[in-house]
Amino acid sequence: MPSRTSAPPDRRLPLVVTSDGELLEDLLRLAAAGGIEVEVAADPAAARTRWRPSPLVLVGSDQAQPCLRARLPRRSRLVLVGRFGDVESGWQVAELLGAEHVAVLPAAEPWLVDRFADCGIEGGAPARMVALVGGRGGAGASVLAGGLAVTAARARLRTLLLDADPLGGGLDLVLGWEQLEGLRWPALTAADGRVDAPALVRALPSRGDLVVLSWDRGDLIAVPAEAVAATLDAARRSRDFVVVDLPRQLDDAAVTAVQAADRTFVVVPAELRATAAAARVVAAVAPHCSDLSVIVRGPAPGRLRATEVAKALGLPLAGSLRPEPGLCRGLERGEAPAAGGRGPLAELCQRIVTELTGQPAAGAA
Numbered sequence: 001m002p003s004r005t006s007a008p009p010d011r012r013l014p015l016v017v018t019s020d021g022e023l024l025e026d027l028l029r030l031a032a033a034g035g036i037e038v039e040v041a042a043d044p045a046a047a048r049t050r051w052r053p054s055p056l057v058l059v060g061s062d063q064a065q066p067c068l069r070a071r072l073p074r075r076s077r078l079v080l081v082g083r084f085g086d087v088e089s090g091w092q093v094a095e096l097l098g099a100e101h102v103a104v105l106p107a108a109e110p111w112l113v114d115r116f117a118d119c120g121i122e123g124g125a126p127a128r129m130v131a132l133v134g135g136r137g138g139a140g141a142s143v144l145a146g147g148l149a150v151t152a153a154r155a156r157l158r159t160l161l162l163d164a165d166p167l168g169g170g171l172d173l174v175l176g177w178e179q180l181e182g183l184r185w186p187a188l189t190a191a192d193g194r195v196d197a198p199a200l201v202r203a204l205p206s207r208g209d210l211v212v213l214s215w216d217r218g219d220l221i222a223v224p225a226e227a228v229a230a231t232l233d234a235a236r237r238s239r240d241f242v243v244v245d246l247p248r249q250l251d252d253a254a255v256t257a258v259q260a261a262d263r264t265f266v267v268v269p270a271e272l273r274a275t276a277a278a279a280r281v282v283a284a285v286a287p288h289c290s291d292l293s294v295i296v297r298g299p300a301p302g303r304l305r306a307t308e309v310a311k312a313l314g315l316p317l318a319g320s321l322r323p324e325p326g327l328c329r330g331l332e333r334g335e336a337p338a339a340g341g342r343g344p345l346a347e348l349c350q351r352i353v354t355e356l357t358g359q360p361a362a363g364a365a
């Protein structure tokens, strides 16, 4: 039987046929960069049952002759792969095998990452993505972003929480994760703004199914919009759920994130002045959003209703949050929001995650 890493049983995964340990290591790395796991068969006998159903088959140069001798059926999306020097003699075999391509490593690495990524998109739905913006300073947007990410991860969704607010102080702090090892924004972007996609998941601070891309507490350096786009692209392929915490003043990077989001929420305290401030934020954000709605946070010192706030902003009301003093105390102690699964914030997060993903979100532990 082919072996595979811990993949969901219903995903149709690419098949790698090789018993060359070094080649396999390279291909597993490239698959990870493409955001997908693979099935591995050491020889044609092990490959036979997966040969036809796999969306893509990569035959290592070491197994080309054995596959030919085993008379495996011809199929599309078959690639012969090997290192420079190993594969030259394989052109003829490739033709006999019916391989569409001969991928010579390391030159073909980016091409293979793209082929793996294609399988990921076809084999599993791309991540759902939400963006949060505060209607005024201190509205509760970052806490809600943290709560959504924690809730999604509790529902066993592979989740990325992305901090797109350079002045927010670092989202890792919202989770109490500042001591966790891992890369933060400035270090992740290369000088030319490219994001090393495989580094994304491996190098970020993580716990269980949640990874966080946060700002550090170093100098303020703008992240190029291309870096955010590349990060989101990689995340869409390799994660199930992505949460972006936006700055109130949208920069190019934030616009890129809003445009990519399936839903955007503006968080507004139930106060008149907050509603007035939020109107300006909404005016700037709305043109970039496909689906913008309001979440109103209590208390309401002047008894302003959530529906009135939403009406004043001309947006649908997505939810409201009752005051939760225990949450502030927990945050100060470094407890992640919604981690216990109970309370107004956790319940709102569970509803939103379920609406977006169809995945029932767990309540109190």
Ligand SMILES: Nc1ncnc2c1ncn2[C@@H]1O[C@H](COP(=O)(O)OP(=O)(O)OP(=O)(O)O)[C@@H](O)[C@H]1O
Pocket (backbone or CB within 6 Å): 133, 134, 135, 136, 137, 138, 139, 140, 141, 142, 143, 144, 165, 168, 267, 297, 321, 322, 323, 324, 325, 327, 328, 331, 345
């Ligand atoms: N659901 C909540 N219940 C009670 N207090 C909350 C809640 N959400 C946020 N707070 C309080 O409000 C403070 C500000 O929240 P948060 O940092 O999420 O706001 P923000 O909109 O992201 O602000 P910024 O303008 O800094 O980005 C928190 O430190 C916390 O004390």
Ligand SMILES: [Mg+2]
Pocket (backbone or CB within 6 Å): 134, 141, 142, 143, 165, 168, 245
């Ligand atoms: Mg914030």
